[in-house]
Amino acid sequence: MKSIQAPNTNTHMDKFSRALLAKMDTELQRISIETENHLQQAEQSFYLMDSILKELKEFFITHNFQDEKEEIIFFKEVKPMFLRELIYYNELYETEAHKPIGSAEEQKHYYMRILESKATYFDRNKHIYNYYRRGISNLDELWFLRKNLYASEVPVYMLDMDLTFTTPNSFILSKLQAYEKLLAYLKQQINPPALHVTQDQSTPDRKSQLTWTDSKSALIELAYALQARGAINFGKGDVIQVVNVLEAAFNVNVGNPYRVFHGMLIRKKSRHPFLDDLTVSLDRMLDQKDE
Numbered sequence: 001m002k003s004i005q006a007p008n009t010n011t012h013m014d015k016f017s018r019a020l021l022a023k024m025d026t027e028l029q030r031i032s033i034e035t036e037n038h039l040q041q042a043e044q045s046f047y048l049m050d051s052i053l054k055e056l057k058e059f060f061i062t063h064n065f066q067d068e069k070e071e072i073i074f075f076k077e078v079k080p081m082f083l084r085e086l087i088y089y090n091e092l093y094e095t096e097a098h099k100p101i102g103s104a105e106e107q108k109h110y111y112m113r114i115l116e117s118k119a120t121y122f123d124r125n126k127h128i129y130n131y132y133r134r135g136i137s138n139l140d141e142l143w144f145l146r147k148n149l150y151a152s153e154v155p156v157y158m159l160d161m162d163l164t165f166t167t168p169n170s171f172i173l174s175k176l177q178a179y180e181k182l183l184a185y186l187k188q189q190i191n192p193p194a195l196h197v198t199q200d201q202s203t204p205d206r207k208s209q210l211t212w213t214d215s216k217s218a219l220i221e222l223a224y225a226l227q228a229r230g231a232i233n234f235g236k237g238d239v240i241q242v243v244n245v246l247e248a249a250f251n252v253n254v255g256n257p258y259r260v261f262h263g264m265l266i267r268k269k270s271r272h273p274f275l276d277d278l279t280v281s282l283d284r285m286l287d288q289k290d291e
Contacts, residue, residue, distance in 0.1 A: 002210075009114065011066070011070070012062060012063065013059075013065075013070060013073075013074065013078065014061050016059050016063075017056075017078045017081070020052060020055060020056060020059075020082070021081060021082075021217075023052070024048070024049070024052050024082065024085065025216065025253070025255075027048050027219055028045055028048065028085070028126055028253050029251065029252060029253060031045050031048065032045075032046045032252075032253060033211070033251050037096075038092065038096045039093065039096040039097060041089075041092075042089045042092040042093035042096060043089075043093055045085070045089040045092075046086065046089040046090050046093055047086045049082065049086035049089060052085075052086075053082055053083065053086055055171065056078075056079065056082055057162075057165055060074070060165060067248065068141065068145055071144070071145055071146070072140045072141065072144045072145060075144040075145075075146075075166070075167045075170040076140060076143075076144045076173065078156055079170055079174065080173050080174040080177055081255070082171065083171070084169075084173035084174045084175070084177040084178040084181070084256070085178070085255075086178075087174060087175050088178040088180035088181050088182055091118075091178065091179075091182050092182065092185065095111075095114055095182075095186075100177055107189075108189075108190055111189045111190050112185050112186075114186055115183060115186040115187065115190070118179050118182060118183060118186070119183065121175070121176070122176065122179065125172055125176060128143075128172050128173060128176065131177050132173055132176065132177075134168065142168070143167060143168050143169040143170075144167045144168075144169065144170055145167060146164070146166075146167055148167070148168060153155055180240070180256065181256070184238075184241065184243075184244050185241045185244075187241070188241075188244050192216055210249060210250050210271075211247075211250060211251045211252070212250035212252040213227060215274070216252065216254040216255065216260075216273065217254075217260045217274070218274035219243075219247075219250070219252065219254050220243065220257045220260040220261070220276045221260075221264070221272050221273075221275055222246065222275070223239055223242040223243045223246055223257065224239055224257075224261060224264075225272070225275055226237045226242055227242055232245075236254055238255060239261075240257060242256050
């Protein structure tokens, strides 16, 4: 089976999902800026995502897929973009709500236990996780079409119980993506990046005064460029750590960087338009200063 290409930007499904994604990103960023701590952010973001998923389901009920390819795209690409955020903020809320009130060392051990328990989910679903990371599609028809749904493969989870609105591995894929983000958060709490250290240690949740105003894919391009250059920690470590630092520095939530990176690999023109434009913009500014 050939690799599934990006959905046609003129389809009704694509227009709707792009608009809903833009709405989600805007509201999540607003919540991130306005809330005081992780617990409040998780709670408000969860209720936002619950309403967003309801909008997606309302669209799904009335939409007739053009063919199986479009149905696969919905359950493999579209729905996980939203469901993973719902799962992530639910898990984040549970994590922060049960965090012990104690020393920094006690809290660190708490985060480590959570991290270890979530990591086992990746081990149990390693075949799906590797399939997703490699960007292949030979099992798409089996895993992301409703005609192949059978109850034993559907996880019993309160956030995704409607069997007409899922496929054997659409939920698992969404949960894996959510756990990617959760594990990155936990690692950040266990070993805070040096860039997060401030002179005022009494306000660890203090927000940055800077806000990222370019596209989210642009920030991910920047993160991968810094990683490839070896500009941070000599290029060692996971790029998700660089993304997390940039997210915190610029009050933005960019979602799954691996999906964007896969898109960079298959771009027909420039693989990194933001970085190209960045150089042009800098040259233009320097030329103006020379004048």
